[in-house]
Amino acid sequence: MSTGLLTIRLDAIADNWRALASMSKGETGAVVKADGYGLGAKQVARELARAGARSFFVAVAEEAVPLRAILGEEATIHVFSGHMAGDTEMIRDLGLVPLINSIDQLTMHVEALPGHPFGIQLDTGMNRLGMEWEEWSAVAEIALGAGASLLMSHLACADEPDHPMNPYQLDLFRQMTDGTNVRRSLAATGGILLGPDYHFDLTRPGIGLYGGLPFEEAQPAARLDLPVVQCRTLTAGEVVGYGNTWQAERETRLATINCGYADGMLRSASGGGLTLWYDGAPCPAVGRVSMDLITVDVTDLGRDPEYLSLICPESRIDDVADAAGTIGYEVLTSLGSRYQRRYARS
Numbered sequence: 001m002s003t004g005l006l007t008i009r010l011d012a013i014a015d016n017w018r019a020l021a022s023m024s025k026g027e028t029g030a031v032v033k034a035d036g037y038g039l040g041a042k043q044v045a046r047e048l049a050r051a052g053a054r055s056f057f058v059a060v061a062e063e064a065v066p067l068r069a070i071l072g073e074e075a076t077i078h079v080f081s082g083h084m085a086g087d088t089e090m091i092r093d094l095g096l097v098p099l100i101n102s103i104d105q106l107t108m109h110v111e112a113l114p115g116h117p118f119g120i121q122l123d124t125g126m127n128r129l130g131m132e133w134e135e136w137s138a139v140a141e142i143a144l145g146a147g148a149s150l151l152m153s154h155l156a157c158a159d160e161p162d163h164p165m166n167p168y169q170l171d172l173f174r175q176m177t178d179g180t181n182v183r184r185s186l187a188a189t190g191g192i193l194l195g196p197d198y199h200f201d202l203t204r205p206g207i208g209l210y211g212g213l214p215f216e217e218a219q220p221a222a223r224l225d226l227p228v229v230q231c232r233t234l235t236a237g238e239v240v241g242y243g244n245t246w247q248a249e250r251e252t253r254l255a256t257i258n259c260g261y262a263d264g265m266l267r268s269a270s271g272g273g274l275t276l277w278y279d280g281a282p283c284p285a286v287g288r289v290s291m292d293l294i295t296v297d298v299t300d301l302g303r304d305p306e307y308l309s310l311i312c313p314e315s316r317i318d319d320v321a322d323a324a325g326t327i328g329y330e331v332l333t334s335l336g337s338r339y340q341r342r343y344a345r346s
């Protein structure tokens with residue numbers, strides 16, 4: 001086998017959902033946008049529905065197409081980008097709940113699909129999606145009268161528990177929604193960890209389901225094993241890879257593995273302390289990450305490995321992310337299409 005093997009542990013994803021659900025005050029939903037954070041939205045959604053999830057979230061309406069058939073009619077599928085031009089048929093035919101972001105979207109929705117369920121996304125300071133205070137004040141009565149079924153907002157700094165933005169957004173969200181008697185949702189993974197004040201009626205975890213920070217107790221959901229293509233011995237002073245960025249200081253046994261930036265192994269990890277693992281032993285990546293290949297110093301293993309692991313219990317997605325100067329979210333959603341994927345329940 002010449003491609004890497006990506007093992008996705010569906011039982012870990014279900015366990016992570018149950019753990020977050022046991023912390024959540026109200027209902028616990030599941031965010032499966034971006035193909036289930038790169039791990040396969042269909043497989044993940046089916047598993048989470050079995051575990052008891054009923055409310056799902058995607059970023060754009062198109063992402064709901066493969067999900068409706070799998071989840072059946074009872075599941076609620078919300079769309080963060082709301083009701084955009086061209087979405088009307090999908091929203092109607094698939095029974096999606098758009099999270100309306102602006103007065104224009106509200107007008108489009110109630111005119112195109114009168115009586116069709118919708119929620120409202122409110123901006124509480126992140127300035128990305130949702131209606132601001134003035135817009136909401138202008139149309140709240142109309143939106144509530146037209147049957148808005150969920151009021152939601154999103155926290156900008158929930159992964160920093162002591163950040164003053166958290167209580168600020170909580171307070172604003174309360175002011176915008178208190179007394180409406182409509183179901184409310186504020187917390188993603190980070191917000192769940194901030195405690196019950198942030199939970200309201202429905203939480204929306206994403207990254208925590210998939211084994212990423214800020215949910216420290218999460219079980220890892222992915223494992224990536226990469227085949228070694230060849231090994232060679234370098235004498236001290238020889239150089240490795242594009243730009244000759246690494247030079248051997250000792251006699252070095254070097255393994256070349258099939259995984260590069262075309263597979264989502266971010267090139268910015270070159271020289272960033274990226275470590276691969278063989279049977280519990282660390283092996284440092286050396287030289288630049290190229291399109292299809294990474295070079296790894298396996299001298300201290302004392303043998304030539306047949307594969308090396310990039311994502312494994314010793315190296316979580318956030319460790320890989322640290323080496324590349326990014327976050328676990330980007331490592332997962334960058335996973336390439338060349339890997340063989342195996343869905344497992346251990």
Ligand SMILES: *Cc1c(COP(=O)(O)O)cnc(C)c1O
Nearest residue numbers: 031154188189204205206207208
């Ligand atoms: C992506 C997203 C989530 C999930 O966030 P995580 O940090 O992955 O838990 C929740 N709500 C909104 C609006 C999102 O865009």
